[in-house]
Amino acid sequence: MNRSMLSRWMSLGTVLLLGAIAPSLMASRSQDGVTARVRDDGMTLEIRANRQRITLSPNDFNVRVLNAVNCQEAQVSPEQQLAGTRFFPSVAVDAQTGNVAVAVLLQECYETQVSAVFVVDPQNSGYALYRVQAPGQTVPQDEFTTYPLNSITGLGYLNNELLIQHGDASGGEALLVYTTTNHPEGTYRGCLYTEPGEGNRLCPR
Numbered sequence: 771m772n773r774s775m776l777s778r779w780m781s782l783g784t785v786l787l788l789g790a791i792a793p794s795l796m797a798s799r800s801q802d803g804v805t806a807r808v809r810d811d812g813m814t815l816e817i818r819a820n821r822q823r824i825t826l827s828p829n830d831f832n833v834r835v836l837n838a839v840n841c842q843e844a845q846v847s848p849e850q851q852l853a854g855t856r857f858f859p860s861v862a863v864d865a866q867t868g869n870v871a872v873a874v875l876l877q878e879c880y881e882t883q884v885s886a887v888f889v890v891d892p893q894n895s896g897y898a899l900y901r902v903q904a905p906g907q908t909v910p911q912d913e914f915t916t917y918p919l920n921s922i923t924g925l926g927y928l929n930n931e932l933l934i935q936h937g938d939a940s941g942g943e944a945l946l947v948y949t950t951t952n953h954p955e956g957t958y959r960g961c962l963y964t965e966p967g968e969g970n971r972l973c974p975r
Contacts, residue, residue, distance in 0.1 A: 804868035804892055812856035815872055819892035828854030831874045831888050833901050836910065838918040841879035852876040852884065860925040862932075868892060869954050871902070871932055873922035881939045883921045889932075889954045900955035902932070902948065905974040913955070919946075920972060932956045935964065942967015 804819040817824040831854040840847035858873035870890040877884045887902040903910050906917030923943065924935035930951045937943040943965035948956025961973035 802868055804863055804870065806861050806863055806870040806872070806890075808857045808859055808861050808872070812858065812875075815857055815861065815870075815890075817870055817890060817892055817897070819868060820894050822892075824890070824892060824897055826890070828856050828874055830854070831872075831886075831899070833876070833886050833888075834915040835876065835884060835886070835918050836906060836908075836915060838884045839877075839880060839882050841877050844880075858885070858922045860922060862925040862927050864927040864932075864950065866927075866930070867950075867954070869950075871925050871927065873925055873934075876918075884918045885922050885936070886916055886919060887922065887925065887932075887934055889956075891954050898954075900953075902934070902955045903958065904946065905958050907975070917974070931959075936972060937965070938967055938972060940968035941965060942970070942972055944972035946973075 806815065806817045808815055813828065815826040833852060834849060835852050836849055837846060838850065840850055854874040854876060856875050858875060860873045862871045871887055872890065873885060873887050875883055875885045889900040889902060891898040891900065901914060901916055904917045904919050910916055919936045920938045922934065922936045926933045930949060932948040932950050934946040935943060942963065944961055944963050946961045947959045949959055950956045963970065963973060
């Protein structure tokens with residue numbers, strides 16, 4: 771990672787943090803009027819687009835997760851199919867495209883959260899759903915598979931990039947950056963630690 775890229779991503783992390791404190795700094799509405807919000811204590815995602823209202827529940831979002839804690843078996847499973855249990859408060863609207871990024875908690879146990887980010891593309895007759903792939907030890911086998919994220923603390927779009935901040939119980943935080951120029955779900959660019967923690971497991975190795 772070159773020094774200029776590192777500096778740029780640190781700046782993006784600062785913007786994301788400021789956006790969480792002052793939401794007006796991050797886009798909450800697209801140029802064509804798409805808006806989104808999480809309500810009902812994280813149980814409903816409401817999107818208004820194309821003169822329609824799209825209402826989604828956490829269990830509308832599912833993904834195959836690799837190498838994540840299995841709360842039923844109390845161990846790490848190589849693969850499991852999980853659906854959402856609630857939405858994190860963070861939701862972001864791409865001002866250019868109207869795509870909506872939302873953070874979803876899949877399961878929680880043993881002081882560990884297993885979560886993922888999805889992108890909703892509102893369309894005239896409904897919506898398309900994309901899964902943002904968190905990288906890991908190997909390349910996920912298809913677009914329905916991801917490695918797990920932990921507790922997602924921030925989402926934002928800035929200049930064709932999707933920013934995802936997640937943290938763990940030790941207080942560590944990391945920023946993942948995706949370029950969204952060619953694909954709604956984005957192409958992974960890299961990760962940096964914004965707050966040190968125990969084990970440094972928040973960025974892919």
